[in-house]
Amino acid sequence: MENWILFSILSMIFAGITSILAKFGLKDISAEAGLGVRTAVIFSIITFICLKNDTIKEIQTLSKPQFGFLVLSGIATSLSWIFYYKAIKEGLVSYVSAIDKGSIVITVLLSFWLLGEPISLKIILGTCFITAGMLILVWK
Incomplete structure (x- = not known):
């Protein structure tokens, strides 16, 4: 590893x-x-x-x-x-933490835009799943 x-x-x-x-x-x-x-x-x-x-x-x-x-x-x-x-x-804490992890989406988008990191289908799908999971967890 x-x-x-x-x-x-x-x-x-x-x-x-x-x-x-x-x-x-x-x-x-x-x-x-x-x-x-x-x-x-x-x-x-x-x-x-x-x-x-x-x-x-x-x-x-x-x-x-x-x-x-x-x-x-x-x-x-x-x-x-x-x-x-x-x-x-x-x-x-479970709700706050889920929303806070939405920062991953912001980080990924900024890493593409500002750092020029490569965009892949795997990263796009993973980011979409993180977003969906966050929304499911905080949905009232």
Whole structure:
């Protein structure tokens, strides 16, 4: 198995666990407070890993466009998680998670348009199935 596949599977598993743990953690506190704790933990872990692996120095080698794109990615991530935490605080995690995974469709479309990644029938069908599954899960 290629590394990227293993990393993707691990990401999927931990992302699923994350939502459940967050729902428990948000009991009797605001979404913002919960997200603040989560983000502080993430920052600490990533900083430790960068310092341990001596990769923190790579930040100095970033071009202005690279830095700008990473900052924009951080802003998009922040907005995504702010709204996600507000949604799971008020709604059912299973529904919120299903809608949130609609981001896959946006990612696929943008990967074709902006990154020039190849379009295949398999990707189109898979994206359609993801969309259909999301709609079925949230249909009232």
